[in-house]
Amino acid sequence: MTDETTETAGHDDARHAEKMAKKKAARDKIMATKTDEKGLVIVHTGKGKGKSSSAFGMIFRHIAHGKPSAVVQFIKGAMWTGERDLIEKHFSDICQFHTMGEGFTWETQDRARDVAAAGAAWEKAKELIRDERNSMVLLDEINIALRYDYLDINEVVEFLKNEKPYMTHVVLTGRNAKDELIEIADLVTEMELIKHPFRSGIKGQPGVEF
Template structure:
C-alpha cells in the first residue's frame, strides 16, 4: 500500500465510486417504507444480546421509549441491566422473568412459570402505545424447550403487535416458525472463540 495516489488512479476511483453511488441511490429510492419490525438474532456466535442492547441504547438516544424482558439471565448481574436500571429507568422499562439457565434451576415447573410470566409482561409492553422498541432477550431458549407456545407467540407478533412497534427476539436455535414470521433475521456464526484457549467469560465482553 502506498499513500501516493496518481491523478489517473484518483479519476478512475472517482468514476467507479460514482457508478456505485448511482446504483445504490437507485436501489434505495424504492425503499421508502417504514414499519415496526420483527427481528430475530440467533445462532451460536456472540452479539445476539449485545446488539439488541445496542439497539435499545440507540432508541433511547432517539427519544424512543423501550422495554426489555430478560427471559433467562435472571440471576446474573449484567452490565446492561445495571446500565438501564441505574441510568435509563425513565427511558427503558426493565423486567426479569427467568431465574438463570435451565441447567441451573433444574426445576421444569418453575422454569415454565417464569417463562410464561415473562411472556405476559412482554405482551403488555408490546401493546403499550408508548413503547416503540421491545427486546425479548433469550426468549428463543424458552421457545426451544416449549416453555412458551411458538404458535401463540408468532400469532401475537403478526396480528396484535402495533404496526410501528419494533420487537427483537434473541437466543440460539430460533424456531423455524419465528424465522418465517420475522422481517429481519441475523444468524451470529461462531468463527473463533477464546473459551477454546481457556479464557473465561469476561466483564464488559460477555456480560
C-alpha cells in the same frame, strides 16, 4: 515520485472517483424506492457471540433518540449485567427493564419452575408490546424458552402477527430460533461461531460477556 508514477496515480484516482460516482447513483436510485416504515420483527440467533449485545445496541439507539423502549430477559436471573445496571441507573425513565428468568435450565433443574417463569415473562412481554408508547421491545433469550417448549411457538407467532402494533419493533434473541419465527420475521441475523476464548479456558469477563 516520478512524473510517470504521478500520472498513474492520478489516472487511478480518476477511475476510482468515476466508479464510486456510478455506484452512488445506483445506490441513490435504489434508496429512492425505499419509502415505507413499519415496526420490524427482528431475530438474532446462531451459535456465535453477540446476539444480545447487538440487540442492546438497538435499545441504546432508541434511548439516544428519545424513543421509549423495554427489555424482558427470559433466562438471565440474578446475575448482574452491565446493560441492566446502566439502564436502571440512568435511563429507567425511558426504558423499562424486567429480568424475569431464574437462570439457565441446568441451574434451576426444575422444568415446572422454568415454564412458570417463562410464562410470566411472556405475559409481561405482551403487555409491553401492546403499549404503543414503546417503540421497541427486546425479548432477550426468548428463543431458549421456545427451544425447550417453555412457551408455545404458535402462540408467540400469532401474537406477533396479529397483535403487535404496526410501528412497534420487537427483537427476539437466543440460539436455535424456531423456523416458524424465522418465517414471519422481517430481519434475521445468524451469528456464526468461528473462535471463542472459552475453548481456551478463558471465562466470561465484565464488559465482554456481561
